[in-house]
Amino acid sequence: MSINRGRVRWHCRRALLELDIVFERFLARDFDRLGDDQLADLVDLLQLEDYDLWAMVNGSKPCEVERWKGLVALLRQA
Amino acid sequence: MKTAVLTKVFPTRSHTVAAQGGVAASLGNSTEDNWHWHMYDTVKGSDWLGDQDAIEFMCKKANEVVVELEHYGMPFDRTDDGKIYQRPFGGHSMNYGQAPVMRSCAAADRTGHAMLHALYQRNVRANTQFFVEWMALDLIRDADGDVLGVTAMEMETGEVSIFHAKATIFATGGAGRIYFSSTNAFINTGDGVGMAARAGVPLEDMEFWQFHPTGVAGAGVLITEGVRGEGGILRNSAGERFMERYAPNLKDLASRDVVSRAMTTEINEGRGCGPDKDHVLLDITHLAPENIMKRLPGIREISIQFAGIDPIKAPIPVVPTCHYQMGGIPTNYKGQVVVPQGENNNAPVRGFYAAGECACASVHGANRLGTNSLLDLLVFGKSAGETVVEDFERGDLSLKPLPEDAADASLARLARLENQKNGESVHEVRLAMQRTMQKHAGVFRFNTLLKEGVDAILAVAERAKNTEIADKSQVWNTARMEALELDNLIEVAKATMISAEARKESRGAHVRDDALDNAETPNGRDDANWLKHTLWYSEDNRLAYKPVNLKPMSDDVEPIALAKRTY
Numbered sequence: 032m033s034i035n036r037g038r039v040r041w042h043c044r045r046a047l048l049e050l051d052i053v054f055e056r057f058l059a060r061d062f063d064r065l066g067d068d069q070l071a072d073l074v075d076l077l078q079l080e081d082y083d084l085w086a087m088v089n090g091s092k093p094c095e096v097e098r099w100k101g102l103v104a105l106l107r108q109a
Numbered sequence: 110m111k112t113a114v115l116t117k118v119f120p121t122r123s124h125t126v127a128a129q130g131g132v133a134a135s136l137g138n139s140t141e142d143n144w145h146w147h148m149y150d151t152v153k154g155s156d157w158l159g160d161q162d163a164i165e166f167m168c169k170k171a172n173e174v175v176v177e178l179e180h181y182g183m184p185f186d187r188t189d190d191g192k193i194y195q196r197p198f199g200g201h202s203m204n205y206g207q208a209p210v211m212r213s214c215a216a217a218d219r220t221g222h223a224m225l226h227a228l229y230q231r232n233v234r235a236n237t238q239f240f241v242e243w244m245a246l247d248l249i250r251d252a253d254g255d256v257l258g259v260t261a262m263e264m265e266t267g268e269v270s271i272f273h274a275k276a277t278i279f280a281t282g283g284a285g286r287i288y289f290s291s292t293n294a295f296i297n298t299g300d301g302v303g304m305a306a307r308a309g310v311p312l313e314d315m316e317f318w319q320f321h322p323t324g325v326a327g328a329g330v331l332i333t334e335g336v337r338g339e340g341g342i343l344r345n346s347a348g349e350r351f352m353e354r355y356a357p358n359l360k361d362l363a364s365r366d367v368v369s370r371a372m373t374t375e376i377n378e379g380r381g382c383g384p385d386k387d388h389v390l391l392d393i394t395h396l397a398p399e400n401i402m403k404r405l406p407g408i409r410e411i412s413i414q415f416a417g418i419d420p421i422k423a424p425i426p427v428v429p430t431c432h433y434q435m436g437g438i439p440t441n442y443k444g445q446v447v448v449p450q451g452e453n454n455n456a457p458v459r460g461f462y463a464a465g466e467c468a469c470a471s472v473h474g475a476n477r478l479g480t481n482s483l484l485d486l487l488v489f490g491k492s493a494g495e496t497v498v499e500d501f502e503r504g505d506l507s508l509k510p511l512p513e514d515a516a517d518a519s520l521a522r523l524a525r526l527e528n529q530k531n532g533e534s535v536h537e538v539r540l541a542m543q544r545t546m547q548k549h550a551g552v553f554r555f556n557t558l559l560k561e562g563v564d565a566i567l568a569v570a571e572r573a574k575n576t577e578i579a580d581k582s583q584v585w586n587t588a589r590m591e592a593l594e595l596d597n598l599i600e601v602a603k604a605t606m607i608s609a610e611a612r613k614e615s616r617g618a619h620v621r622d623d624a625l626d627n628a629e630t631p632n633g634r635d636d637a638n639w640l641k642h643t644l645w646y647s648e649d650n651r652l653a654y655k656p657v658n659l660k661p662m663s664d665d666v667e668p669i670a671l672a673k674r675t676y
Binding site: 037040044048081082091 | 118121127291582587590
C-alpha cells in the first residue's frame, strides 16, 4: 500500500518546538524529493518519542539504526 | 458511560511533553511544607487576580493527584529513603514568603512526557475510545445554550461528523502561536478557545500572557537563564550592555520580567539589532570556548541550529518570547464552563467543561508560577471528570436532540474555504497576526501601540475571513488544517489585543508603561478600578467584567489580603 505524503507531513508536527522548526525546513527543502523507501523509513523514524528524536537530531545521541542515518543527516542539515 | 477522546495528534505527542520543571505539591518530603503556604504563593504570584476558592481547591488537592499519579506508574525522582524527591522552583516559598521551599515533583527533565504516558495508559485500561487525527471544528449548542457535542473532521478522509454527547470536556491547550516569537509547538493553536469564542462563550483574562526573556529571535526556542548565569551579556545595536542602565546591581541577571521589559524598551526605541531592528544580542563570545563547550553544549547546538550562529564566534539574536496563556475559557473549580447569566456571573453552561491551559479557573490570575500548570491540568482535569459523573448521576445531563443546523456553521466554513477565489494566503495572514501581536501586545505595553494594535488586529481578522488554499483534496490536506487553525488563533489574538488595550493598569504579566508605581497603585496595580476579571465576547468584540473571588472555599481559611507583590 502506498504511503500518503500528506499523512507523513502531518506526523512531522511534534510536541517540541525544536523539532517543529527542523521539520518545517526539512519539509520545504527535502521532503518532496524522498523516494518510497526513504518515505517508509521516515514513517518509522517518526514513531520515536520526541526527546529521543531530538537527541538524535541535535547529535547528543547517536543514530544506531543504519537505514535512518541518511534521514537524520538531512534533518541535522535542515 | 462511554468516553471518546478526539485529538488532532497522537495523544502522547501533545505539547505537555515539553513541560520539564515538574508539578507542585506540598508533600513536604524534602523541606517542611503545607498547602496554605502554596496557596499564599499562588495568590501572590497571580497578583491577586486568581480566584481564591479555586486556588485553595488546587493546592489542597495537589498531594492527592500527585500520589494518584505515582500509583499509576509515574516515575517520579526519589529521595534516598524512597519518597518522591522535590526541588525548589521560583516563586514557591515556605512560611508565607520567608524562604525557598522544595515543592516541585519531577521525573528527571521529562515530567510532562512521563505524565502523558501514565495517563494515556490509564485511558487504554479504561477502554476510552480514541479518535486520533480528528480535528474538532465547532461546538454545538442548542437554543437553551446547552452544549451537545462538537463537529469534527477525520483527517484521513476529510469527512465531517457530529459527535453528539451528553458532556463535552475541552483539554485543548493554549494558543501561544498567536505571537511571532513563541516557545510553543506548532500544534498550540488554541483550537478549543477559538471554538468556545465562536459559540458565544466569553474568554476570560486573555490579556495575560507569560513571556520568557531569551528565545532565539525568529525561532522562539528557549535559551536558558543559565547562559546569563555563566556570564552572558545582553547588548543593543550599539554594542552597549544596556542592562546596566535598567538594573545597575543585578544587570543581566535581573528577574525575567525586568530583563524582558528592558529588551523591549531597547527595541522600541530603535536600538534593536538586525535589518528590522527587532531583537537584541546575547553575547558569550568573551567566554573561553572550552567553557562554552563544557558548560553550555546544548545552547551552542541550539544557536547553530536555529540562529545559524556559533556563539563562540558571534552573539545570539534573542527576543522576549511568549510562553504561557493565563486566560482562557472561564471555568469554576469543578471544571464547569461558566458564563454570566442575569445576576449570576458564573452560571454553568450545561454539558460543557474545560481544564488546563485552555481554561481559566482562575488559578494563575495575572501570572503563573512555574510547576503550577501541570498541577492545574491534573487537578481540574480530574475535577471536570468527577463533575461530569456527578451531573450525569443527578440527571442533569441527557442526550438532548440536536438542532437541525448543528453542523451548518462548520460546513459553511469549509465551503467558504473550498470556494474562495483570489483569497489571502494562510501563511501571510498568520504572519501578519503574529507580527501584530508581537509588536502591539508584547511583554511591555504602550497605550498608543495598544490602540493601534486593536485596529491592526481587526484588519488582520478581516483578511482571515478570505483565506484561500490551493490544495482542495479531501485526504490528509494539511493546508486546510492550517486554515482552520488560523480561524481559532485569530479569535484568541482579537481577545488578547482588545482586553489588553482596555486594562489601564499593570498587573502580573500585563505591564503598561503609563501605569504609575505609587502608594495608591503599587507596581502600577490599580485595585480600586481593576481588581476584576475581563470577559471578551467574539460576536461584537465587547468587554464585560466580573469580580475576582477573594474568598477561599472554606470558612476556616483566611483570605490572602491584598498587598504589593515584591520578592
